[in-house]
Amino acid sequence: MLIFLLPLLLSLSASSHSHPLDPLTASEITTIRRVILSSASDQSFSFHYIGLDEPDKPALLSWRPSHAASLPRRAFVIARSDRQTHEILVDVSNRSIISNAIYRGAGYPILTAEEQTVAVELPSIYPPFLESIRKRGLDLAEVVCSTFSVGWFGEARRRRRRLLKILCFLAGETANYYVRPIEGVTIVVDLDKMEIVGYRDRAQIPVPKAEGTDYRAPAGKEKGKRKGGGVKPGVVVQPEGKGFEIEGHMVRWANWAFHLSFDVRAGTVISLASFYDAEKRSRRRVLHRGFVSELFVPYMDPTEDWYYKTFFDEGEFGVGLCASSLEPMADCPANAVFMDGCYAGGDGKPVVIKNVFCIFERYAGDVAWRHTEAGIPGQAITEVRPDVSLVVRMVCTNGNYDYVMDWEFKTTGSIKFGVSLTGILEVKATPYTHADQITSEQYGTLLADSTIAVYHDHFITYYLDVDVDGVNNSFVKSKLKTVHVTDGSTPRKSYWTVVKETADTEADAQVRLGSEPAELLIVNPNKKTKVGNIVGYQIIDHGGTAVSLLTEDDYPQMRARYSNKQVWVTAYNKSEKWASGLYVDQSTGDDNLATWSQKNRVIKNRDIVLWYTVGFHHIPCQEDFPLMPLLSGGFELRPFNFFESNPIIKTQPYRHLPSFNCTSNV
């Protein structure tokens, strides 16, 4: 048996509508654009969001591939024209507009890549900026500018201008311009006018030097030569081939099946994840739809140049829009396959991101289960099963930071959600070259000469419409209560027991992890195991449990109020997808997860949605310079009385793993 191991670059593009949840194809996007433009030929539109308006849940749940009539394909579009935001629902199949409404509330949609590209060029023809460059003795050819959302700080809630801040940096000798800011210069752009409407050159602070900042591999080195570590490469070989199948956007692996889609705002969307239960001989539902809903990154420097840095990377910039093409053999291992993504640009035309996802089986050398039995006289029993899992990976690079987002499926029925931070920190130039020179609060760490990295947080909020074995679920807190024994009935003075509380309404389901010892579960109160335990899934954290420390009256916190607790559960409502609201740019906190929850709806034995936030407090350190090694955190949905017993107990071991003769072309 001959096995070829080449980097597998299977580009899987979505072909026909094999599934109602498939992302909009290039040709559908083209159609949508044409329908909208031709409906209002005197208007020009910039397209800020074009995404699938997925079928209503009941229709989706009853859909089968064999159904003659497909579900209609619809798209939800946010487009701006003449300074107005249009919400347009398009019937893609029939090439018609279903509705077109003007949004008149606070906030703006995702910024387009095109307008940012144009905006960053404005300083280069703006005389005050050119003067700032000249007086600092800098070379304009080395200047690179980048975009920063302005946030909201109490400005009146009438229609504000749609603004964007531009900051500039020096590249030139280094690709790492983010650590070479031209500090003190802040440019404000009116995006609709595409004009600079504000300019501040507050102070001249020397730009940090380029030396030691670059991260690019030196060119022309011997192939494969390693420096600074000398680790040897490793490649995963699958002698029996891959264990997963991808048909269109449906992925099947082990007992899992799920739909994988790409959305320009959310990035990875996992839908209809179900697990085939061999014992029951039926496929059982676990996760109806899941995606990252928001990415809140507030900085902790209140000074003039920094106070506003309170980013909502998803609602303002789009996690999918910022997705990076994955590098084979580096971002993903040798046995990965890749999938492209397609989205609509600001002009409404389709854009492809190659290798936006990779899917691979992870052989980390871990154990799935084991036991050594030495207690039966005359018998030495050892049973061990190695672990394999399936990873779906995407990377979102929003300017300086890279987020590696993994969705990991396990043979046990668990799903592990992991997010890792890497890339470049936001820094400010400073006169200080040594920490001893610092005598006042600087709001960050001196990482290198003249370079302070500002304290900040990352909050990655997941939307998880968990449907455990069916649509109607409940949220249960299994609280561990210490029982004090005082009656002398036992030599023990204490033990803990479990007191289960089922949340009645949304107010009962807002949890700060660690506030009291409890296990958190999503259960199906209508389904029990044979011995009578309620079927469910447990929520387990694996690090990354920071919550926001901002005050409730602080503007960024009003826009992300939910970030003060890691867990929220709401009643399913199709329009409630985006934790900080549909329009996040310059939003005012009226429409978000916390405000919806104030409706205090019933969530007991209902269709409910779990919102889980992975959080990191980031006190920068020098190891983060000039670029940080991965820092990871996440959580797990783990079966809890979902199965009658361990679902992988019958997995068989390898009795005779083949030995290999491998020849390489080295």
Place this chain on the structure above:
Amino acid sequence: MLIFLLPLLLSLSASSHSHPLDPLTASEITTIRRVILSSASDQSFSFHYIGLDEPDKPALLSWRPSHAASLPRRAFVIARSDRQTHEILVDVSNRSIISNAIYRGAGYPILTAEEQTVAVELPSIYPPFLESIRKRGLDLAEVVCSTFSVGWFGEARRRRRRLLKILCFLAGETANYYVRPIEGVTIVVDLDKMEIVGYRDRAQIPVPKAEGTDYRAPAGKEKGKRKGGGVKPGVVVQPEGKGFEIEGHMVRWANWAFHLSFDVRAGTVISLASFYDAEKRSRRRVLHRGFVSELFVPYMDPTEDWYYKTFFDEGEFGVGLCASSLEPMADCPANAVFMDGCYAGGDGKPVVIKNVFCIFERYAGDVAWRHTEAGIPGQAITEVRPDVSLVVRMVCTNGNYDYVMDWEFKTTGSIKFGVSLTGILEVKATPYTHADQITSEQYGTLLADSTIAVYHDHFITYYLDVDVDGVNNSFVKSKLKTVHVTDGSTPRKSYWTVVKETADTEADAQVRLGSEPAELLIVNPNKKTKVGNIVGYQIIDHGGTAVSLLTEDDYPQMRARYSNKQVWVTAYNKSEKWASGLYVDQSTGDDNLATWSQKNRVIKNRDIVLWYTVGFHHIPCQEDFPLMPLLSGGFELRPFNFFESNPIIKTQPYRHLPSFNCTSNV
């Protein structure tokens, strides 16, 4: 280049004393035994602990391989004779006894495997037990008994009898006797008399059935055939060979070097872990000595048959003594190498555990760092470096439970500590076959017909003599404090800043994680980076953060008082190694981490020790039956201003990874 991929079963046995920390060899153990026995030829001894008495720290730190005179080899022995516990210090090099003192305090040493093997046979010749078997209609041939420590419940602190409880189970049709308890029968053995001194047959409850309990793979199946999942195998190939070298017990990989040893009580011992800093061109110390210090597993059922189950798996049974031989290609991946361990049995003779450790490079498909730069016009930059780490693994199987203990070294200078639970839960037989029948507290979950798994906790306490860049360190809490801005000086209303508190004495360094937002650090206050930040390592949790909920006056909690907080820091004291004291079996709480800390010693700029406890509350679920899939947790020591900058930024990517043609013998 031809590469053969066979399971690598390099058994590396310790040869000569290449290092003063090398574990005692079989021949040294033999010598120690002979020295002790010949010193008191009229006495018989049972050996409860023989381990290296490592050289005092200053001597060890100044030792170099080139030194002509080795450090003397010494052993610390706990042996019992005539119901007395002897602490014997042996000079192994000179074959003489340095000291022999009788221990007169509370508690007893680790139980020997031999006495447990004899004890479990006693019921089979004990008439009341035979009667209990007969009246239940059971077959004595199927009965397997196991040992359970008795704990301490306030009995007078004079010299108690050294007792052990025996519980019995049914094997027969299944290997999984732990889930088929003969409930209600408790046997108490006096270990020194080796007699049954207590017997209770409290109630007849049918033994749970064997069906569905076995975990052994069915015999005679086709090779490689999979059931219940259909995952495909994967094998790691290293085309350039392994990246690590093992010389005796010294391991070198990437920039790491460390000594790996085996101790019959602690299991894995990592010593002298240092990192070569390429920028400083010097090797820098990180971890002087680290090992698992105790494994506290209290159950939450106060009734007669269960109240005492408050195990200290290390102090009572020995983590090394319970180490299981690792199964190649299952416990460890194809590219692992193995190392044997050697310990003294109860008779003092050496016993080898084959494959007690495995060491392998993990290629989990993760990223070490990455960045995609799209902001420089005309340049599309992507730099990605894949991650590799080195894992040292051991498995401890104490009766029913298996603990997979990983020590993972990363190229970034991080060390990740991971412990995973698998194996079999302790259950009680019950008349209930359905949860609806249960109307009173049962202290556990009904997992299957007639089978309740009792609630319990696991607390795995690590001893980490961290020496960050030198011996004298401090413990710092970088507290994140919210600053409320009320003077209108900024549009922001709040931000957080860092207030660093250096612990002066031990009382300042007992931390319950999550009680307040803080980053915890071990720093070297005498070392700073070039820009003036204090050199240190950060402590990061990765899940498994439960703390004990027992009351302070509860006997098991008195014996493990420290389990109410995850982090403790003490002043280094060579004798303070075992978190629950030297003598744990039947201990009374006088000598443990919490009591030592009451001395409130200075820990600022001193040689200090970090104690970190990974904790799990275990509410059992049906997926844990008949054996549980791995549940993992752990923590990380991560460089924090230890390096001047990211230590792996200069790692080069693979430019041309070879493609492989592999033929297998399938």
